[in-house]
Amino acid sequence: xxxxLVNILDGLVTGLLLFMLxxxxxxxxxxxxxxxxxxxxxxxxxxxxxxxxxxITGFWMGLLVAPIIVGVFGAAIERYGLRRVHKYGHVPELxxxxxxxxxxxxxxxxxxGKSQMAYSEPEALNFxxxxxxxxxxxxxxxxxxxxxxxxxxxxxxxxxxxRIGMTIQAALSYPETVQxxxxxxxxxxxxxxxxxxxxxxxxxxxxxxxxxTFPGMAVQLxxxxxxxxxxxxxxxxxxxxxxSLIIGWLQTFxxxxxxxxxxxxxxVGFTKPENIWDHPLQDLWTLTLPQIxxxxxxxxxxxxxxxxxxxxxxKRET
Amino acid sequence: xxxxxxxxxxxxxxxxxxxxxxAQEKIRIAFIDPLSGPFASTGNQxxxxxxxAVDELVNKRGVLLNGAAEFEIVPFDNKISAKESLIQLQVAxxxxxxxxxxxxxxxxxxxxxxxxxxxxxxxxxxxxxxxNHSAVDPxxxxxxxxxxxxxxxxxxxxxxxxxxxxxxxNEDIKKVYIIGQDYSFGKAVAAAAVRFLGEKxxxxxxxxxxxxxxxxxxxxxxxxxxxxxxxxDAVITGNWGGDxxxxxxxxxxxGFTKPIYTYYGATSGITANFGDQGDGIVKLAGAGQVxxxxxxxxxxxxxxxxxKFPELDLGQPQMANVAxxxxxAINEVGNADDVKAIxxxxxGMEYDGILTGKTVMRESDHQAIQTVTVQGQTSEGLTFDYDxxxxxxxxxxxVELASADAPTTCKMKRP
Numbered sequence: 001x002x003x004x005l006v007n008i009l010d011g012l013v014t015g016l017l018l019f020m021l022x023x024x025x026x027x028x029x030x031x032x033x034x035x036x037x038x039x040x041x042x043x044x045x046x047x048x049x050x051x052x053x054x055x056i057t058g059f060w061m062g063l064l065v066a067p068i069i070v071g072v073f074g075a076a077i078e079r080y081g082l083r084r085v086h087k088y089g090h091v092p093e094l095x096x097x098x099x100x101x102x103x104x105x106x107x108x109x110x111x112x113g114k115s116q117m118a119y120s121e122p123e124a125l126n127f128x129x130x131x132x133x134x135x136x137x138x139x140x141x142x143x144x145x146x147x148x149x150x151x152x153x154x155x156x157x158x159x160x161x162x163r164i165g166m167t168i169q170a171a172l173s174y175p176e177t178v179q180x181x182x183x184x185x186x187x188x189x190x191x192x193x194x195x196x197x198x199x200x201x202x203x204x205x206x207x208x209x210x211x212x213t214f215p216g217m218a219v220q221l222x223x224x225x226x227x228x229x230x231x232x233x234x235x236x237x238x239x240x241x242x243x244s245l246i247i248g249w250l251q252t253f254x255x256x257x258x259x260x261x262x263x264x265x266x267x268v269g270f271t272k273p274e275n276i277w278d279h280p281l282q283d284l285w286t287l288t289l290p291q292i293x294x295x296x297x298x299x300x301x302x303x304x305x306x307x308x309x310x311x312x313x314x315k316r317e318t
Numbered sequence: 319x320x321x322x323x324x325x326x327x328x329x330x331x332x333x334x335x336x337x338x339x340x341a342q343e344k345i346r347i348a349f350i351d352p353l354s355g356p357f358a359s360t361g362n363q364x365x366x367x368x369x370x371a372v373d374e375l376v377n378k379r380g381v382l383l384n385g386a387a388e389f390e391i392v393p394f395d396n397k398i399s400a401k402e403s404l405i406q407l408q409v410a411x412x413x414x415x416x417x418x419x420x421x422x423x424x425x426x427x428x429x430x431x432x433x434x435x436x437x438x439x440x441x442x443x444x445x446x447x448x449x450n451h452s453a454v455d456p457x458x459x460x461x462x463x464x465x466x467x468x469x470x471x472x473x474x475x476x477x478x479x480x481x482x483x484x485x486x487x488n489e490d491i492k493k494v495y496i497i498g499q500d501y502s503f504g505k506a507v508a509a510a511a512v513r514f515l516g517e518k519x520x521x522x523x524x525x526x527x528x529x530x531x532x533x534x535x536x537x538x539x540x541x542x543x544x545x546x547x548x549x550x551d552a553v554i555t556g557n558w559g560g561d562x563x564x565x566x567x568x569x570x571x572x573g574f575t576k577p578i579y580t581y582y583g584a585t586s587g588i589t590a591n592f593g594d595q596g597d598g599i600v601k602l603a604g605a606g607q608v609x610x611x612x613x614x615x616x617x618x619x620x621x622x623x624x625x626k627f628p629e630l631d632l633g634q635p636q637m638a639n640v641a642x643x644x645x646x647a648i649n650e651v652g653n654a655d656d657v658k659a660i661x662x663x664x665x666g667m668e669y670d671g672i673l674t675g676k677t678v679m680r681e682s683d684h685q686a687i688q689t690v691t692v693q694g695q696t697s698e699g700l701t702f703d704y705d706x707x708x709x710x711x712x713x714x715x716x717v718e719l720a721s722a723d724a725p726t727t728c729k730m731k732r733p
Contacts, residue, residue, distance in 0.1 A: 003543060003547050006543055007540060007543065010537075010539045010540060010543065013539075014536075014537055014539075109358075113359065113629070114358045114359040114362075115359045115586045115587030115705075116560065116563050116586070116587030116588060116590070116591050117587065117590075117591075118587065118590030118591050118593065118705065118707060120591070120593060128573060131573065133547075134546055134547075134549075134573065135543055135546045135547070135572055135573060136571075136572060136573030138571050210537070210567070210571075211536060211537060211564070212560055212563050212564055212567070212591070214560055214563075214587070216533075216560060220536055221536065224536075251536075251537075251540075252537075252539070252540045253540075255530070255540035255541060256540040256543060256544060258528065258544075288528070290528065290530060290541075291500065291529070291530075291531060293531075294531050294534045294535070
């Protein structure tokens with residue numbers, strides 16, 4: 001039971017972290033109608049910038065400054081890159097962001113090399129907040145939970161309760177009408193892209209010390225981010241939150257429990273073949289839950305697409 | 319020390335004099351390892367150690383064919399792919415290179431050793447030698463051994479032997495958790511750990527033995543929770559690269575304060591990442607040692623390495639033996655063209671490794687027998703730190719000529 005509780009908390013951390021990445025991506029997608037392949041690269045940039053800043057002024061300055069730099073960089077990419085490519089259609093946009101992802105990875109390797117960076121938690125949070133049955137829960141993870149929750153609530157408030165949020169929502173659905181009403185829609189787009197990438201940057205800043213800061217960190221999270229927003233429903237903030245949490249728990253629990261296919265098959269009534277290593281079904285018999293853990297989110301995506309193509313909380317058919 | 323330095327300077331000057339006096343033959347060694355992509359740091363570190371060993375121990379001393387020849391390291395990037403390595407091997411052979419060095423990934427080494435065996439059989443005029451500096455799959459010197467392959471690193475079994483000696487000597491350890499990457503090497507490590515622990519300390523309970531997908535786990539926290547829940551007294555892992563950092567940080571972050579035994583738990587950013595948390599916890603079994611330096615000679619060699627490559631680390635001490643041992647063999651034969659004779663000269667060679675002590679290239683399976691150490695991470699008493707982090711590995715258990723009598727299933731066919 002204690003372990004179950006610990007896993008719930010761990011899954012929550014993983015899920016919320018994923019949410020910080022997905023919220024920006026899902027907004028950008030619903031706005032521009034194009035998947036930003038470079039989104040996870042902004043997450044990586046956030047971690048590297050924060051690391052670099054933290055070597056000079058400490059963690060907290062990095063936490064404040066790095067997302068802003070990433071956001072400004074993202075806005076500039078939208079203004080001078082994507083917007084120019086936009087008029088040629090979606091495919092060039094897609095290729096543009098794909099190329100950008102590769103470029104960012106190479107640039108990072110050029111400046112910082114290929115090793116893991118020694119980017120770690122601030123001293124002030126480097127203690128165990130509490131322990132459940134000998135499993136300590138680092139204070140830093142509590143901090144992560146609060147940052148992510150804070151971000152979600154702020155975002156929700158801005159999008160639903162403020163004038164800016166109304167304009168953004170309107171611009172997402174009816175850009176021409178909003179433009180005719182006198183709003184600067186390209187500026188709104190640039191702003192959303194900038195804020196979206198800044199959130200990815202913030203996710204990188206706080207995830208870097210836990211998940212590692214290295215050139216492969218974008219690729220590692222890149223595909224799962226897309227899966228999450230598809231499951232949650234493209235463009236839905238609540239959907240992104242729910243899907244992130246589901247995937248966070250799914251992955252945590254899959255890795256935490258050693259359910260073996262062997263036990264299931266024997267329970268169902270099959271007998272294990274004598275010489276398992278030469279048996280054609282060897283792979284099936286020796287399968288364990290932690291091994292298939294990484295593919296579960298993709299499996300879930302397939303089910304969601306079959307049963308509810310617009311995603312769990314998506315509003316529109318795509 | 320000063321005397322030694324002046325001697326060295328003298329030797330270098332003499333070497334330079336010799337260089338200008340004679341027309342030099344370049345004997346090339348092809349270095350085939352990942353020099354780009356996610357594993358590039360491993361390849362670049364190895365390349366730097368080769369270059370340093372060639373400069374300091376061979377070329378500057380003018381020892382190769384009495385100074386008439388020099389080694390040259392020619393890097394080839396295999397992107398850690400077996401297919402790419404075979405292409406690079408062919409390119410190297412076509413360029414007339416007869417000495418092939420590789421080490422990152424046993425998968426690649428397995429492909430190369432087969433290809434080289436075939437090539438040498440079909441092309442007796444352009445035979446090549448395979449110098450394996452760090453691929454540790456035991457099969458390479460057992461079932462898959464062949465005359466042209468020489469392994470300079472201690473294989474996974476030898477390292478595990480030293481590592482489990484350390485565990486067996488620690489009465490506090492009653493429960494061990496084994497975790498590794500889900501592929502041939504991870505499985506070999508787990509099997510060796512179970513076998514050696516069963517022989518040495520049957521009372522030790524193995525409370526976990528699992529494999530995780532390689533390079534796919536984003537967050538090791540759930541695995542760390544299982545380690546804590548199992549109440550293990552020690553963890554054994556063969557993980558490397560990002561999987562090592564992720565696992566180590568998660569396990570220590572979950573409150574584990576007992577030893578974590580590793581094969582590759584240092585350098586390439588790993589030591590810097592573990593930082594204070596890893597001191598006294600992270601252990602590493604490997605060939606040779608950097609701390610404490612074996613001799614004044616070793617200290618000078620390591621110092622000049624760090625002067626030349628301040629961003630890298632001398633993380634694989636046995637790599638410094640490859641070129642010098644090859645030089646001895648070439649000197650014995652008297653030329654660099656009779657590759658078969660050179661291979662025979664390497665067989666059974668006894669050599670005083672600068673960082674690995676007395677080293678013997680065992681005749682029966684071409685496995686180097688050398689000093690194997692179990693090192694522990696610390697920040698005190700270090701001569702050289704890793705990752706410029708103030709932390710490093712210091713040899714705690716030193717086994718000279720480790721596993722010299724380990725059995726082998728190799729039935730060497732000699733040409």
